Amino acid sequence: MKKINEIFYSIQGEGYYTGVPAVFIRFSGCNLECDFCDTVHNPGKLMSEQEIVDMVQSFPAKHIVLTGGEPSMQLDDNILSLLKSKGFYLQIETNGTLTSGFDAVTRWCDWITCSPKKNCIRKQMDELKVVFQNQDMSIYDEYSCKHKMLQPCSMQNTKEVIEFIKRHPEWRLSLQTHKYLHIR
Ligand code: SF4
DSSP states (O other), X not given: OEEEEEEEEEEOOSSTTTTOEEEEEEESOOSOOOTTOOOOOSOOEEEOHHHHHHHHTTSSOOEEEEESSXXXXXXXXXXXXXXXXXXXXXXXXXXXOOOTTHHHXXXXXXXXXXXXXXXXXXXXXXXXXXXXXXXXXXXXXXXXXXXXXEEOSTTSOHHHHHHHHHHOTTEEEOOOXXXXXXXX
């Protein structure tokens, strides 16, 4: 059984896969308590692996976003292999701070999007996704990734983000388009 906050069908609003129709599985719970967290992820209901698969199969898209909270807290070979066996493309959004669950993630997930928080131990990912808060950006030099995505903080500092990206073109702009569009 997994504690699931919600499963819904929408468009990926941010990051590399912006615009892609996707089924979101939001796992309940996180190992961190970031003060800027804007996701209500703690409430949830227990669902069996089969119930989860049945629900995601009721939507037409084949792209799944495993998100949270911190989804790797609950991910294992059982649920991931079951989803893969149904032909889904698996993208995980993680804070990169956990080891447990990650062996299974690396075995089965097609795409790792990491928004590294303090104590991030994951140094390799497909996509590094960072919220710009005037932090020292050199801290991200240690990460190895295919794409570096930079987001404004709550849509407030877009101009600063664009100026930063123009000076550092290895980064790309990521907008939380679902917030602009008022969709989930
Ligand atoms: S890691 Fe992400 S989900 Fe967890 S508390 Fe921080 S912002 Fe929220």
